Amino acid sequence: MRAKPIAIKVILVEPAGALNLGSVARLCENFGVDELRLVAPRCDPDDPEAKRMAVRGAKFLKAAETFSCLLDAISDCRRVIATCGRIDHGTIPLNHPEEALPWLINTSKESPVALVFGREDRGLTNQELLLAQKVITIETSPQYPSLNLSHAVAVVLHELNRSQRDFSTSNPKDKLSHQPASPVELNECLEETKELLLRVGFLLDHTAEARMTKIRGLLQRAEIRPEEVAMIRGILRQIRWAIKTSHS
Amino acid sequence: MRAKPIAIKVILVEPAGALNLGSVARLCENFGVDELRLVAPRCDPDDPEAKRMAVRGAKFLKAAETFSCLLDAISDCRRVIATCGRIDHGTIPLNHPEEALPWLINTSKESPVALVFGREDRGLTNQELLLAQKVITIETSPQYPSLNLSHAVAVVLHELNRSQRDFSTSNPKDKLSHQPASPVELNECLEETKELLLRVGFLLDHTAEARMTKIRGLLQRAEIRPEEVAMIRGILRQIRWAIKTSHS
Structure with missing residues (x-):
C-alpha cells in the first residue's frame, strides 16, 4: 500500500473512561498504529475494563506513555491533526477527515505524525486545537452530533487507512518537500x-x-x-x- | 443534504454484548438511522450497561424490534448490504464500503434499505450473507483484522453519511464564510x-x-x-x- 510505514501516534487528551481507553487500544492494533499516548489521563490503563475492551490491543495500554500536556506529547511530531466535535470553530478552518488526512501521511520524512482526540465531555480546548496544523470534524446528525470517543477514533483511523490505500496513485511533490515547523x-x-x-x-x-x-x-x-x-x-x-x- | 431521507434499518444478528448493543444504539442516533432491529439477540436491550452506552440513543433500544431470523428482519427492505470481517469469502464478491454504499441509497423507491452486522465472534453465516445483494468488508491490519462490532457500525454509518453528502453543497461552513483579504x-x-x-x-x-x-x-x-x-x-x-x- 505505502512504500514505508509512517509512525502514527494516537494521542488521547484526558480520557476518563476505561472502556473507551481499552477500545481505542484495540483500534490501534486493528489499524496498525505505532503508539498510543495519553495526556493527563483520568482513568487507569491498567483498569480491568480497559484490558477487557482492548483484547489483542492490550500491549498499547501497557506501552502507553503519559504526558502532562499536549505540547509535550506532540513534541517529536511534525504533522498534527486534531479532532473537534463542535461546528463553530472560528480560528482554524474545519476539514472533513478525507480532506485533511491525506496531508498527514503525504510526507517522506521520518518524523512521526499525530492524531489528537479530546476529552469525552468537552473535547479539546481552543489552545489545544491551535497546536495542530489542521482540525477535522466528523459529520453527524445535527440532532445528536456527539460521537463516543472510540467511535470517533474508529472513523478517523479508517479514513486514514483509506487515504493510505489511495496514496500510491498521487502525491504532489511540492507538498512532500515542505515540512511544517515543529x-x-x-x-x-x-x-x-x-x-x-x-x-x-x-x-x-x-x-x-x-x-x-x-x-x-x-x-x-x-x-x-x-x-x-x-x-x-x-x-x-x-x-x-x-x-x-x-x-x- | 439528500433530497428525501431513505429509511435505513440497522440490523444486528445475535448480538451478545450489552455494551456493544448500547453503543450501536448511540450510533443510530448519531447518524440519523431510522430503526434498529435485532435478530435473536443474546443480550437484553433493557440491560443497564446497554442504556449507559446508548446515552441519547436509548430510544432505539426501547423501540428495537426482535426477529427470529434475518430473512424476517429484512422482509420489507429492497436493498440489503451485509458486512463481513473475513477476507476469504468465495461466493459473493467483497466490496469496500465506499464502493457499495452509494448503491444502497441511490434509490428512488420508498422501500427501506438494510445494513446487516453479524455476531461479535463469528460474524454472519454464508447463508445470511447470501440474503444481501452486496457484502462489504472494512480493511484493517492483517495482524489483527477483527473490529469490535460497534466500531464496524461506526465506520459503515460514517461511510454511508459520506456517500449521502453532496460535496458541492456541504463543505464545512466556516471554510465558506471566511473571505481572504483583497x-x-x-x-x-x-x-x-x-x-x-x-x-x-x-x-x-x-x-x-x-x-x-x-x-x-x-x-x-x-x-x-x-x-x-x-x-x-x-x-x-x-x-x-x-x-x-x-x-x-
Whole structure:
C-alpha cells in the first residue's frame, strides 16, 4: 500500500473512561498504529475494563506513555491533526477527515505524525486545537452530533487507512518537500513574539491571550515552515535591537 | 443534504454484548438511522450497561424490534448490504464500503434499505450473507483484522453519511464564510511591513525583494483575512511608535 510505514501516534487528551481507553487500544492494533499516548489521563490503563475492551490491543495500554500536556506529547511530531466535535470553530478552518488526512501521511520524512482526540465531555480546548496544523470534524446528525470517543477514533483511523490505500496513485511533490515547523519551535517563536508585542504595547495583559490565539491561528493555517519561523525570529531580534539602539 | 431521507434499518444478528448493543444504539442516533432491529439477540436491550452506552440513543433500544431470523428482519427492505470481517469469502464478491454504499441509497423507491452486522465472534453465516445483494468488508491490519462490532457500525454509518453528502453543497461552513483579504489590502500591508523592516535593518536594499516574497508567500498560504491584515497593521503602528518614543 505505502512504500514505508509512517509512525502514527494516537494521542488521547484526558480520557476518563476505561472502556473507551481499552477500545481505542484495540483500534490501534486493528489499524496498525505505532503508539498510543495519553495526556493527563483520568482513568487507569491498567483498569480491568480497559484490558477487557482492548483484547489483542492490550500491549498499547501497557506501552502507553503519559504526558502532562499536549505540547509535550506532540513534541517529536511534525504533522498534527486534531479532532473537534463542535461546528463553530472560528480560528482554524474545519476539514472533513478525507480532506485533511491525506496531508498527514503525504510526507517522506521520518518524523512521526499525530492524531489528537479530546476529552469525552468537552473535547479539546481552543489552545489545544491551535497546536495542530489542521482540525477535522466528523459529520453527524445535527440532532445528536456527539460521537463516543472510540467511535470517533474508529472513523478517523479508517479514513486514514483509506487515504493510505489511495496514496500510491498521487502525491504532489511540492507538498512532500515542505515540512511544517515543529510544535515546540513554533511555540518558542510565539512566546518571543508575545514578549515583544507586550513591550511595544500592542498587547496588554488582558488582551494578550486572545490576540496571540489569532496570530497562532494564522500561522497554523499557513503550515508555517522551519525557515519561516527562523525568519520571524530574525525580524523580532532586529526590532528589539532597533528599539534598544534608538535609546542611545 | 439528500433530497428525501431513505429509511435505513440497522440490523444486528445475535448480538451478545450489552455494551456493544448500547453503543450501536448511540450510533443510530448519531447518524440519523431510522430503526434498529435485532435478530435473536443474546443480550437484553433493557440491560443497564446497554442504556449507559446508548446515552441519547436509548430510544432505539426501547423501540428495537426482535426477529427470529434475518430473512424476517429484512422482509420489507429492497436493498440489503451485509458486512463481513473475513477476507476469504468465495461466493459473493467483497466490496469496500465506499464502493457499495452509494448503491444502497441511490434509490428512488420508498422501500427501506438494510445494513446487516453479524455476531461479535463469528460474524454472519454464508447463508445470511447470501440474503444481501452486496457484502462489504472494512480493511484493517492483517495482524489483527477483527473490529469490535460497534466500531464496524461506526465506520459503515460514517461511510454511508459520506456517500449521502453532496460535496458541492456541504463543505464545512466556516471554510465558506471566511473571505481572504483583497489583494490591494494585502499589498498595502506588505508595503508598510517592508518600510518598517528596512528601517530596523532586517531588510537591506538588495535582500528586500526576496525576503518580502517569502513573507507574502506565508500570508497567502494562510489565506490571510481582512481582520488579520488589520491586526498586522496595528502591530506595525505600535512598533513604529515604540521606536520613536524610545528616542525621546
